[in-house]
Amino acid sequence: MPVSGNEIHLLIPILGLAVNVMFQLLSVRLVPGLGVLRSVFTGFTIGGLSVLSAELYLSGGRLTREADVVPMIIANLIIYGSLGYCYFHFINLGITARRIRILRELYVSGEGLSLNELLKRYNAGDMIDKRLDRLLGSGQIVCIDNKYHIGKPVMLLMSKTIVAMKLVILGKRSEFD
Amino acid sequence: MKVLVFGLSLIFIAFILHLIVWRIRLPQRQVKTMLQMFFATLTAGILALWNAPPSFEIFGISPPDNIWEYLHICLMFVSLTLAYMITYSALEADSPSLVMVMAINNAEPGGLDKDKFGEMMSDDILVMPRIKDVLLDRMVYMDGDKYRLTPKGALMARIFIFYRTLINAPEDGG
Secondary structure, eight states, rough: OOOSOOOHHHHHHHHHHHHHHHHHHHHHHTTTTTHHHHHHHHHHHHHHHHHHHHHHHHHHTTTTTTTGGGHHHHHHHHHHHHHHHHHHHHHHHHOOHHHHHHHHHHHSSSSSHHHHHHHHOOOHHHHHHHHHHHHTTTTTTEETTTTEEEOOSSHHHHHHHHHHHHHTTTSSSSOOO | OHHHHHHHHHHHHHHHHHHHHHOOOOOSHHHHHHHHHHHHHHHHHHHHHHHTTTOBBBBBBBOOOHHHHHHHHHHHHHHHHHHHHHHHHHSOOOOHHHHHHHHHHHTTTTTTHHHHHHHHHHHOOOOOHHHHHHHHHSEEETTTTTEEHHHHHHHHHHHHHHHHHTTTOOOOOO
């Protein structure tokens, strides 16, 4: 059966994701001080460039109909972007998600935990301390005379955007409404 | 062009259906219900395209010609659906950073007193809802007064413990 190009186009974003994951893992392990977030950007960029290069190579090899070159590149970049976004969230879940932390604490305990035991290992105090460090460190909030104020507006804008999305999709501002 | 147009059209239809249903009533298990709705839309859409008459066109574009194009549409739909599901999960629960920043913003221009801030951020707001989530998602069950992992919960824990080892993440986190 001759290769039409359709089957190769289907594989390109999946291979792009594989390149992304490989470079993210290699960079976070091999480059000292790079940090997880920068390794994610590195992997995502290299994966995206590999998708683009493969598509351009296929169009040069006439495996893509001329009228389909740009739509196919857009389609595969959308698919790659979505898969890369899912991978980023997978990493984020493993690092910051409260549900995953609860599951990990229960797994490590082996025998299960009562509510008090669980809260001794993981509680709002721990969580707040970590996030306060991050927010104060990045200047998103500032502490003046024992009072917290908004510093740089980036995190506030992101929070307002999320609240607006909650209102549109869920019809409420908060899970406690 | 077919992959782009039909892939995006199907996801748009699924999204509009989801918004309509959510406006009528919020399901108890939202992500599960949403996944069922999105995949029902994909199945119905693919079957409709497969059985469409030769004259059928959307924006002057006829249905896919071969199985690879159908698979490509499915891949686009699934990847966008997964990305949306993940974003939705983040919307469903209030993130601690969001709660903190919004509490401080609501207290402006005077600012939020450190002690009052500590009182507002309790286990009831930040931890208990997530414990309820893992119970509702059947990743954890109650055995007397103990919380224990179900096989699904243990699998999830193992996946993330393995991944954290892979990226040299610190012991705590979350």
